[in-house]
Amino acid sequence: MTGPALLSVEGVAVDLPTPRGNLRAVDHVDLSIGPGQTLGIVGESGCGKTMLSRAILQLLPKKAKLSGRVIFDGQDLVRLDRERLRKLRGRSLAVVFQDPMTSLNPVLTIGTQLIETLQEHLELDGVAAKMRSIELLAAVGIPAPEQRLMQYPHQLSGGMRQRVAIAIALSCEPKLLIADEPTTALDVTIQAQILDLLAREQRRRHMAMIIITHDLGVVAGRTDEVAVMYAGRVVERAPTPDLFKKMRMPYTEALLAAIPKIDAKPHTPLPAISGRPPDPTRPLKGCSFSPRCKYAWAQCQIEKPRLEDADSPGHQYACFRPLNIPAGAPA
């Protein structure tokens, strides 16, 4: 990555007090992304990826405790005061949530939800804001944008709603867009359209983007770099082509194998990853993935592997028995 990072997440940890004990949702994660780049964060449900995105936005639940630094555009968001943080959000830092049915306010019109963001951050007057809203809706591919302004979210289809959410996110020309499972709640046929839309807008605006998903297939070919998360930690990180061709972490291998392939023979069993994600209130002493890993051995259960560099640049992984390397030999 050339030049200074736009967003740099340094040693971020998120702890949630629960009745059953402390829950470490995010465990010392480091990430960075440069302007105009795309980072994919992949992991199963409960691996902490959504908590991480909330941590970046400083939108954690009240009881959560955050440690570490989140440097965005030169400022540490963790220490920033509320008013300046508020001005950043929606303007330089934007978000698209997973389910547009719940992320759009059901009793306000689409127009209101678009215009209020424009008026808040860009201080446009009513007429200018309305014109801009119509432009935005057209840009995200919504037909008859003038009529849509007066409509309510429930009057639109799921794909349309997500386009509106994207329009809202893009409205103030953000430098970074975080898309948290943007296509999970949508039909498969719509998913590709939405992802293409995001990619197109990103190129057009030279915007950095973080795509959070549980589906490795979503990030293939659409991201510059991928970070794989498991049990609150980043377990492998690499430029996208390297990740797919030279993956090291057995978990990454298993994730890739779990994607159904269109050219597989009929009735090929899907190799699902056996077992379940660990209980975050009872962290394991050793590697969190070891109970489900087919390569695990004694060391994996005693010690937690740390992220180490692989031979290719920008590639890191945390594993004692990485793939493609004979056991015991240095990476």
Add this chain to the structure above:
Amino acid sequence: MLGFVAQRLLYLVPVLLAVSLLTFLIASLLPGDLAYTILGDQATPEKVAALRHDMGLDQPIWWRYLSWLGNVLQGDFGRSFRTGQTVLQAVAERLPVSLELMLLAQLGALTIGIPLAIACAVRNGSAFDRFMTGSAFSMLSVPAFLSAILLIYLFAVELRWLPATGYIPFHEDPVGNLRCFLLPALTLALGEWPVLMRVLRSDMIQTLQEDYIAMARAKGLKPSRILLVHALKPSSLTLVTVTGINIGRLIGGTVIVESIFALPGIGRLLLSAIFTRDLIILQGVVLIVALGYVLINFVVDLLYAVLDPRIRHGHA
């Protein structure tokens, strides 16, 4: 939207008819001969019989109901034999007083209840929240006449700031008028605010946990806008229902307060009609009050549709 309104209106008709029937039956079946009461000590069997015939009291009950209903539909609710006023005249005189009282009371309750509800919802679980909810609960155990006594004692007897009783019409002296209504309206408001506050608080707490509120925060909107526009509107449904039901209840439910503070409203009209056995007034006024209540519920239903567009389009 029009279809919705028409549908609701259709439902109203049988209810209104039933209400009119019940009113008439109650008034007619109460013991005590009306003619006898009117004549008082001038009653002789012949005079009673004559008056009964005049008033149509010797007809079968269904005939009397239909003729009364017929009159009502033409706007003739009857005439009081005591005062000579028609029912409509008496109501027209007293209604503004009761309405002013109700409106001020409801306004007071909302003014106390809404900000408290929002403050508690935002500080959910804090000591402030628990204290306010506890106070609201305790207030529900303080009936209107107790609040009235307390307020009268504090403001009229001890501090002497406000009059304990009396009524000055608005057009004569607006300030004096409001001074007369302050204590009575406050009495009723103290009884109403706990319900409003708890209902709104409960809805707001749920709304604040919704994704679209997190989204609003992620958009960097001002906290005041998030609270008042994004959170308040979807949480208002139950509040509007309760307010509507309260307004309906307050009609005629102002009896106690009007009596204590000597306000010449509908409530006192009913009380005096009961005392003087003025059946015609009683019948007519009860019908009007019941009608008002049914209509208010109807309006509340409509308001629902305005507040939640999903109901309007048949989605909810």
Add this chain to the structure above:
Amino acid sequence: MATLELSIDQAAIASPVRTRRLGPLFWMAIGWMTFVFALAAFADLLPLPSPFDMDMLERRAPMSAAHWLGTDGLGRDVLSRLIYGARISLIVGLCAPVIGLTIGGALGILAGYFRGRFETLVVGSMDVLLAFPPLILALAVTAYLGQSLLNLTGILGVLGIPAFMRVARATTLTLARREFVIAAQALGASHARILLRELLPNVFLPLFAFFLLGVAVTIVVEGALSFLGLGVPPPISSWGIMIGEGRESLEIAPRLAFIPAVTMFLTVLSFNLVGDTLRALTDPRQGAL
């Protein structure tokens, strides 16, 4: 302004005392209720002056050894009137809701179980009844039929029927879809058996919680009517009458109004607290059962 229409608002309100266990407030309320109940029940055994004896020389006397809480405007012992007043308030307060509970509860369970036209009829007639301001009805009936303890209890009881019907019906609707009812039906149990053995025991607890709330409301309504002079006939004392009479002495002796007022408030609050806590614990709609 308390009315007998314990409408849906009550059901929509979550209890503020969301205790899984019964907290200290709950037990204090039970304690007060028992205390008042005991005093009222055993009033005759207590060394009290008669509540009817007027001593015109000792009117509005302050608290003393002879009269622990002083005397009222007609020289009658306040403490004695308070305790005998408790008796009246509790008699009306407990008996009237029983009428609502039995008749309204029965109607509600039947309506919720059998559904169909019977249900529409029951619900519709209750709606019509609810369109009337209850206080007016109560006033009209007592004014025409005469003021007496019996009449008052009767009309207040009847006015409570719609509210109990609603609660019973709502609870039955929820329960009738639960497995144990469907299982009983599958086993071929008769309607009567299902109603009595399966539904009734489960509907009873929420109804009882509602009953306690009904007691609180009835005490208030009786108090309001008596306050206006239209409830219990003199010379019987009830808290409402005492407050009404005390109102005239607000300038000279405010305690005459406030002592019965505070007593009534504490009693009503206790019933509300216990009823609300029980309701939160036993409402099947919250999955507690």
